[in-house]
Each structure stands twice: as structure tokens, then as C-alpha cells.
Amino acid sequence: MGTGKRGLITAAVAVVCAVTVLAAPGTAFAAPAPTPSPTPPPVASVTRTAPATNAELEAVRQRLEELYHDAAVATDAYNAAEEKAEQQSAEIVSLAKKIVAGRERLAELKRRAGAAAAAQYRTGGLPPEAQLALSDDPAAFLDGAGRILQGERAAKAMLGEMTRTQADLVQYAKDASAQWKRLEANRKAKAAARQKIKKRIAEAEELQKRLQKEEKERLARLERQAAQRAQTAWLGSGALSGNTAGASEQGARAVRFATAQQGKPYVWGAEGPGSYDCSGLTSQAWASAGRVIPRTSQAQWDQLTRVDVEDMRPGDLIIYFPDASHVAMYIGDGQMVHAPRPGRTVTVAGAGSMPILGVVRPDA
Structure with a gap:
């Protein structure tokens, strides 16, 4: 803050x-107590002699x-x-x-x-x-x-x-x-x-x-492979077939801002300039383009104009997961820029590498 x-x-x-x-x-x-999330069964420790x-x-x-x-x-x-x-x-x-x-x-x-x-x-x-x-x-x-x-x-x-x-x-x-x-x-x-x-x-x-060095490397490969499979399946679905839409003037400015933040760490609650969370990045990118949008990914999904995935253009926001808990900015050619999660930095990734809920356009 x-x-x-x-x-x-x-x-x-x-x-x-x-x-x-x-x-x-x-x-x-008194504020109502938050509903506790069910605790999944613990994953067995993998710190052992055998990988x-x-x-x-x-x-x-x-x-x-x-x-x-x-x-x-x-x-x-x-x-x-x-x-x-x-x-x-x-x-x-x-x-x-x-x-x-x-x-x-x-x-x-x-x-x-x-x-x-x-x-x-x-x-x-x-x-x-x-x-x-x-x-x-x-x-x-x-x-x-x-x-x-x-x-x-x-x-x-x-x-x-x-x-x-x-x-x-x-x-x-x-x-x-x-x-x-x-x-x-x-x-x-x-x-x-x-x-x-x-x-x-x-x-x-x-x-x-708990993971050994070699296991962490294999885990990273598994993560990349899962993301690549999702991206390949999404592109193969024809979601972007014939999409040649260009960015609006404001959208292009927002994209330039967001992509310029690559390498900065994800920090929850952060809105820049040194770190961002996912919606902090998208809201600040559009603020730099002269348009104020809601702060959270859920509010962005609820309040901004929705467009079909096949019609999205650079600068549009892609909302992920059924609960709208993540947001990224589409930058064209099937790619997006986002602040992924704690321990990661702002990066470019495949737009279909996570389950897409929908797309919204701040300057519709």
C-alpha cells in the first residue's frame, strides 16, 4: 500500500x-469468518535416497x-x-x-x-x-x-x-x-x-x-511440458484462426508498458514499480495508457466489456480459471505477458497455457 x-x-x-x-x-x-478451504491430503515427501x-x-x-x-x-x-x-x-x-x-x-x-x-x-x-x-x-x-x-x-x-x-x-x-x-x-x-x-x-x-536439485529440474520440465501441451491444444482448437486484429492506440501503449516489466518479481498485493501481482500489472499497464480499470482480476472480469476469444486483440485481458483468479495481457501471436506467481517474474508465455475463462477489453 x-x-x-x-x-x-x-x-x-x-x-x-x-x-x-x-x-x-x-x-x-464483526466481519464474517472466511470459509476455510478444505485441506488436501499431504503429498508424500520426496526427499529420499532414490530420486x-x-x-x-x-x-x-x-x-x-x-x-x-x-x-x-x-x-x-x-x-x-x-x-x-x-x-x-x-x-x-x-x-x-x-x-x-x-x-x-x-x-x-x-x-x-x-x-x-x-x-x-x-x-x-x-x-x-x-x-x-x-x-x-x-x-x-x-x-x-x-x-x-x-x-x-x-x-x-x-x-x-x-x-x-x-x-x-x-x-x-x-x-x-x-x-x-x-x-x-x-x-x-x-x-x-x-x-x-x-x-x-x-x-x-x-x-x-524437500526436492533435491535434480528433482527440481525435472519438476520445472514437467511444468513447461504441461504448459506447452495446453498451449498446443488451444492453438490446435482454431481459437485464433484468422485473427489478425491489431491493437488500439491505448492497447499498444498498455502492451509496451506490460512487456517492459519483464523480469520484475511477482509480489502479492504489489502494483509496481518494482514488483507486481497479476492484476497489479494489468491495471497499471492500462493506467499508463490513460485508462483506469478495476484493481482485481475478478472485478476486471465482472466490470469490463467481454469479447470473444477469437476476436481478441493486443492489450485485451485474458481471464483464467473458473473463479477468475488470474489475469494476463494478450500481446499477439498467441502470446501473453503476466505476473505468474510467487517466486516467478513477469514473463511472456503462451496465452493458452492455462484454462481460459474469457477475454475483456478495457477500451471497448
């Missing part, structure tokens, strides 16, 4: 503590895919909670400013009401109507009648504004309190997601530590 976001949330915390005294104390709020068989390494590869997929899902949840927390903090600050302005306005109205009361006291306590009745000057009577009518209208308007201002202050305080509760809920969601990410990555790292 950048320093700007931290500053905004810190300001929101300080402001809410000051302004929510206007609202009645509410019921304590692991291909079947054992394939089981390791599949388990690693599961662990990193769980980490990717949790990363999306973390990023979504982070984005919501930023929005809620900004709303809290906005409400706090409204409360301050409302208090100042209410104080001014009370001052004017007090001044009117003081003026009446100086005239002996007689209301304007009584003073008018005692006047024997016809011109003064008519002039006074007009002034009384204007005064009554002004007083009624001032009382109405005071009532509305007081009601607004109460509502602002209630809104700030509600936003505060939602902010706290998102903080808990972020903490839960963070713990899940760390746990899954730690499990994956521990699993890989």
Missing part, C-alpha cells in the same frame, strides 16, 4: 474518532498449482478489501468535512438567533407586533407591518435551516459510523486474506524445499 493510501486511512481514523460522538452507539460489528518418480513429481506439480491458486484467490480478496478500505476512508474524510461545515453553520445560525433575541430585549421585551400596535403614526404603522412580515419570514427560514442542519449532522454522523464499521470489516477481511496467502506460499515453499 502506498504512502498516500496510508495517509488517507490514517486521516480517516483520526476524523471518525472525533465525529462519531454525534451518533448513538451501535452494535459491535522421486515422475508420478510423484507430477503429484507435487499439481499440489503446487493448488497452493498457488489458493494464494491467488486470497490475493484477489486482499486487493479487493484494500481498494474498498481506500474508498471508505475517503468517504469518511468527506463526511467529516461535512460535519465540520455543518457545525460551523449551526453555530452561525445560533449566533443570529441570539442577536435577534438581544435586539428584542433592548426594545423593552416587547415583540414587534406589540410595538406596532402602540404606534399612532400611520406611515410608521405601514412600514412596520412590512418589516414584521419580512422578519417573520426570515425567522421561520432560519428556524427551518437550523432544523435541517441539525438533522444533516445526525445523518452524517450515522453515515460515518456505518462507513467506519465497513472499514473495520474490510480490515479484518484483509488480515484473513493476508494470513491465507502467507500460509499457502509457505506450504508451497516447504514442499519445494
Whole structure:
């Protein structure tokens, strides 16, 4: 999280503590506990005298895919909670400013009401109507009648504004309190997601530590072979037959940005410039092209315009897996650029090397 976001949330915390005294104390709020993911049976250790068989390494590869997929899902949840927390903090600050302005306005109205009361006291306590009745000057009577009518209208308007201002202050305080509760809920969601990410990555790292050097090399070959099989099958399906679509101007800029990040490490929750997660890379690439898109892969899938795979063009985003937990940018010729997973760097790979859910176009 950048320093700007931290500053905004810190300001929101300080402001809410000051302004929510206007609202009645509410019921304590707790974020719903995240549904625990079923824990698959452990993969047998392959650290032994005899090298692991291909079947054992394939089981390791599949388990690693599961662990990193769980980490990717949790990363999306973390990023979504982070984005919501930023929005809620900004709303809290906005409400706090409204409360301050409302208090100042209410104080001014009370001052004017007090001044009117003081003026009446100086005239002996007689209301304007009584003073008018005692006047024997016809011109003064008519002039006074007009002034009384204007005064009554002004007083009624001032009382109405005071009532509305007081009601607004109460509502602002209630809104700030509600936003505060939602902010706290998102903080808990972020903490839960963070713990899940760390746990899954730690499990994956521990699993890989058990492998001997030669086994790690064979595992890497198995991973490349699996990706190549998927890519070959995808291209062989005719998904890109006749596709010659070129990038839009913005799409070309986004592609240039994304491909220029090659070699930078994957870090969950990162949005650059030194590291990225998958949706951090795609969102920043399109931001560099002048278009703001949602932060997470799931939000990108939900909110951006969908296009058929056979119609995709460079700059479009390819969403992977049934839960939209991974995203990459299509760069043409059946290739994509993405931030793959922890321990890897931003790289170019076959666009069909993972199960494609669909394609979205940020500049449709």
C-alpha cells in the first residue's frame, strides 16, 4: 500500500474518532469468518535416497498449482478489501468535512438567533407586533407591518435551516459510523486474506524445499511440458484462426508498458514499480495508457466489456480459471505477458497455457 493510501486511512481514523460522538452507539460489528478451504491430503515427501518418480513429481506439480491458486484467490480478496478500505476512508474524510461545515453553520445560525433575541430585549421585551400596535403614526404603522412580515419570514427560514442542519449532522454522523464499521470489516477481511496467502506460499515453499536439485529440474520440465501441451491444444482448437486484429492506440501503449516489466518479481498485493501481482500489472499497464480499470482480476472480469476469444486483440485481458483468479495481457501471436506467481517474474508465455475463462477489453 502506498504512502498516500496510508495517509488517507490514517486521516480517516483520526476524523471518525472525533465525529462519531454525534451518533448513538451501535452494535459491535464483526466481519464474517472466511470459509476455510478444505485441506488436501499431504503429498508424500520426496526427499529420499532414490530420486522421486515422475508420478510423484507430477503429484507435487499439481499440489503446487493448488497452493498457488489458493494464494491467488486470497490475493484477489486482499486487493479487493484494500481498494474498498481506500474508498471508505475517503468517504469518511468527506463526511467529516461535512460535519465540520455543518457545525460551523449551526453555530452561525445560533449566533443570529441570539442577536435577534438581544435586539428584542433592548426594545423593552416587547415583540414587534406589540410595538406596532402602540404606534399612532400611520406611515410608521405601514412600514412596520412590512418589516414584521419580512422578519417573520426570515425567522421561520432560519428556524427551518437550523432544523435541517441539525438533522444533516445526525445523518452524517450515522453515515460515518456505518462507513467506519465497513472499514473495520474490510480490515479484518484483509488480515484473513493476508494470513491465507502467507500460509499457502509457505506450504508451497516447504514442499519445494524437500526436492533435491535434480528433482527440481525435472519438476520445472514437467511444468513447461504441461504448459506447452495446453498451449498446443488451444492453438490446435482454431481459437485464433484468422485473427489478425491489431491493437488500439491505448492497447499498444498498455502492451509496451506490460512487456517492459519483464523480469520484475511477482509480489502479492504489489502494483509496481518494482514488483507486481497479476492484476497489479494489468491495471497499471492500462493506467499508463490513460485508462483506469478495476484493481482485481475478478472485478476486471465482472466490470469490463467481454469479447470473444477469437476476436481478441493486443492489450485485451485474458481471464483464467473458473473463479477468475488470474489475469494476463494478450500481446499477439498467441502470446501473453503476466505476473505468474510467487517466486516467478513477469514473463511472456503462451496465452493458452492455462484454462481460459474469457477475454475483456478495457477500451471497448
